[in-house]
Amino acid sequence: MLKTIEPASLQLRDGIPYSAAYGDVYHSADGGTGQARHVFLQGCGLPDAWAGRPHFAILETGFGTGLNFLVTWAAWRADPARGARLHFCSVEKHPFRAEDLARLHAQWPAFAGLSAELAAHWPPAVPGFHRLALDGGRVLLTLMFGEAADCLPQLDARIDAFYLDGFAPDRNADLWQPALFAELARLARPGAAAATYTVAGPVRQGLAEAGFVCDKRAGYGRKRHCLVARFRGEREAGRCPPQRVAVVGAGVAGAAVAHALAQRGTEAVVLERTGAPAQGASGNPAAVFRPVISRDDNRATRLTRAAFLHDLRAWRALDGLDWATCGVLHLAKDAEAEARYRVALDAAAPPPDYARWVERDEASALANWPVTAAGVFYPQAGWVVPQSLCAAWLAQGGIALKLNASVARLEAGPAGWRVFDATGAVLADADAVVLANARDVQTLLPDGGWPIHDVRGQITRLPAGSLPWLERVIAREGYCAPGDRPLVGATYEHDDLDLAPRAASDAANLARLESILPGAATGFDPATLDGRAALRATLPDRLPLLGAVDGHAALYVAAGYASRGVVWAGLLGEALADRLCGEPLPLEADLLAAVSPGRFARPLRGR
Ligand SMILES: Cc1cc2nc3c(=O)[nH]c(=O)nc-3n(C[C@H](O)[C@H](O)[C@H](O)COP(=O)(O)OP(=O)(O)OC[C@H]3O[C@@H](n4cnc5c(N)ncnc54)[C@H](O)[C@@H]3O)c2cc1C
Numbered sequence: 001m002l003k004t005i006e007p008a009s010l011q012l013r014d015g016i017p018y019s020a021a022y023g024d025v026y027h028s029a030d031g032g033t034g035q036a037r038h039v040f041l042q043g044c045g046l047p048d049a050w051a052g053r054p055h056f057a058i059l060e061t062g063f064g065t066g067l068n069f070l071v072t073w074a075a076w077r078a079d080p081a082r083g084a085r086l087h088f089c090s091v092e093k094h095p096f097r098a099e100d101l102a103r104l105h106a107q108w109p110a111f112a113g114l115s116a117e118l119a120a121h122w123p124p125a126v127p128g129f130h131r132l133a134l135d136g137g138r139v140l141l142t143l144m145f146g147e148a149a150d151c152l153p154q155l156d157a158r159i160d161a162f163y164l165d166g167f168a169p170d171r172n173a174d175l176w177q178p179a180l181f182a183e184l185a186r187l188a189r190p191g192a193a194a195a196t197y198t199v200a201g202p203v204r205q206g207l208a209e210a211g212f213v214c215d216k217r218a219g220y221g222r223k224r225h226c227l228v229a230r231f232r233g234e235r236e237a238g239r240c241p242p243q244r245v246a247v248v249g250a251g252v253a254g255a256a257v258a259h260a261l262a263q264r265g266t267e268a269v270v271l272e273r274t275g276a277p278a279q280g281a282s283g284n285p286a287a288v289f290r291p292v293i294s295r296d297d298n299r300a301t302r303l304t305r306a307a308f309l310h311d312l313r314a315w316r317a318l319d320g321l322d323w324a325t326c327g328v329l330h331l332a333k334d335a336e337a338e339a340r341y342r343v344a345l346d347a348a349a350p351p352p353d354y355a356r357w358v359e360r361d362e363a364s365a366l367a368n369w370p371v372t373a374a375g376v377f378y379p380q381a382g383w384v385v386p387q388s389l390c391a392a393w394l395a396q397g398g399i400a401l402k403l404n405a406s407v408a409r410l411e412a413g414p415a416g417w418r419v420f421d422a423t424g425a426v427l428a429d430a431d432a433v434v435l436a437n438a439r440d441v442q443t444l445l446p447d448g449g450w451p452i453h454d455v456r457g458q459i460t461r462l463p464a465g466s467l468p469w470l471e472r473v474i475a476r477e478g479y480c481a482p483g484d485r486p487l488v489g490a491t492y493e494h495d496d497l498d499l500a501p502r503a504a505s506d507a508a509n510l511a512r513l514e515s516i517l518p519g520a521a522t523g524f525d526p527a528t529l530d531g532r533a534a535l536r537a538t539l540p541d542r543l544p545l546l547g548a549v550d551g552h553a554a555l556y557v558a559a560g561y562a563s564r565g566v567v568w569a570g571l572l573g574e575a576l577a578d579r580l581c582g583e584p585l586p587l588e589a590d591l592l593a594a595v596s597p598g599r600f601a602r603p604l605r606g607r
Helices: 032-042 067-078 098-105 109-121 148-154 178-187 201-209 252-263 299-317 335-348 360-367 386-394 438-444 503-516 565-581 589-594 602-606
Strands: 011-013 016-019 055-061 085-092 128-134 139-145 159-164 188-196 212-218 225-231 244-248 267-271 287-289 328-331 356-358 375-378 382-384 399-402 409-413 416-420 426-430 432-435 453-461 473-476 478-481 487-489 530-538 545-548 555-559
Touching (some): 032 067, 148 178, 148 589, 178 201, 178 212, 244 416, 244 426, 252 267, 252 565, 287 565, 328 360, 386 565, 416 432, 453 503, 487 503, 545 565
Parallel strands (some): 055 159, 244 432
Antiparallel strands (some): 011 016, 478 487, 545 555
């Protein structure tokens, strides 16, 4: 996988967007919109092919100017026979910057509204999958920034139509390789359509060898021919999503899954043992949301990056969310850490509005306080109140929240699951169950085999009006977040289940504050501090458990969110809902494998 993404540079040749790097134009000189309609939509039998389908998935090679997407989105909106959701997955090695995309789109005023919505969600040029929920969540665009040869094997989807765009085979031979056609065959539903503007021999041969039956048809504009193809097999309708899912736990994990399911038309019954949502780890007064960087761009870094960027896009649509993108400044704890961060930042070379290096003077200016270290500044990161996040997610229509409903037992039946409390009363009947009850997943499923470890964490709220100059989150070995009652966190106390706040933990947090902002922690009367303790459910690899539980049909888990659950929950909720509903997944297959609930059993089986 690429570790950095080089954006496309916008150039025009005779008024047509042109790539000097590939020596090719982005669309026909006879008109981009006409070409998109003729070659790709008509070539794939659209809009007829999506009529009556609950969801329809298109895969495109080469997002380019995004014109094929805009034309498809507009056609989908205009079609009364469309299904509930359109998935559009598109791979792009050199995405345009948002401002260049906006300039390009200005020439197609008919799509101005759609283009503006796309621009508002457009991700920065960083590698990986980016899921954009557009049109109120009815159009899900999964942008895969990277090489097609790396990204396509990572896509977990069943595709109904392929738009084979991208620069011509003689200009971009790397794309049109046998491996591409093999991937199309892996992803294709039986009877899937494919369309492309080129009739080059190797393309026809590659498609034919992969199981597509090709046909030439009249080309667009000056082109004599273009190509349509159909994958072997009869077209199938696709799986129906479950009608009703019981979700155990109303913290961020459960609320996010319920929200994503309800958005897909599945009724979610959320069962929470306490009298209100977000009373466990998700009940902290504020949580920091931010990405991380690492030299090897490891899986935790990639998951956190994708989730953080997803939060930035998705949270804007939530009513009543209490959050701020005030920026997070992460100071190096010592010279060794500073060297490590510098190397990682050099390797990732992210856009500066995602992460940038700041020397000590600038760090002091950002902190409004003299600090003793340089560090990394994440301008769009910040804090969020997790209870407001849970409330916003649970407010989605189609969610039934049952409080004081403590799940004690699950029973599988021929038509799904029956969920009971300790008295034997039935709490819910459902087609599927999602266990989103943090460490307590082990109580309900003792044979899960998950080595969940409890890590107690206490945060400390300072008296009202403290640190009035603090405007951003400042982190070092811990963090402090601004607010009427600034928050300092957090302790890590292993295998300690005591939830009563402790003066010793508050004192440890004050020591953290002192290390972050020297001199700022003095003079606090311990009696004015307000501590809150909760448990982090943590796996040895610090990654969550997400997916189907092996050996139990229609049973899923979303737990073990450790120290980053507030950042991760939204994207993981989307991923699990897509898994349940049989829709394209928003995360790379290797990340899904890395969080799979079966991963701890595998080495044993291999022996
Ligand atoms: C001190 C501290 C600081 C943190 N700071 C951050 C941060 O800055 N940023 C960040 O991203 N993350 C942070 N985290 C991590 C984050 O808070 C957690 O990962 C996240 O809240 C976990 O959410 P959850 O829904 O899995 O668990 P919880 O919020 O604990 O929710 C689980 C729910 O399941 C319910 N439940 C349990 N058993 C049953 C049952 N049998 N029947 C019905 N309901 C049941 C519980 O009552 C609870 O409501 C922090 C955690 C701690 C402890």
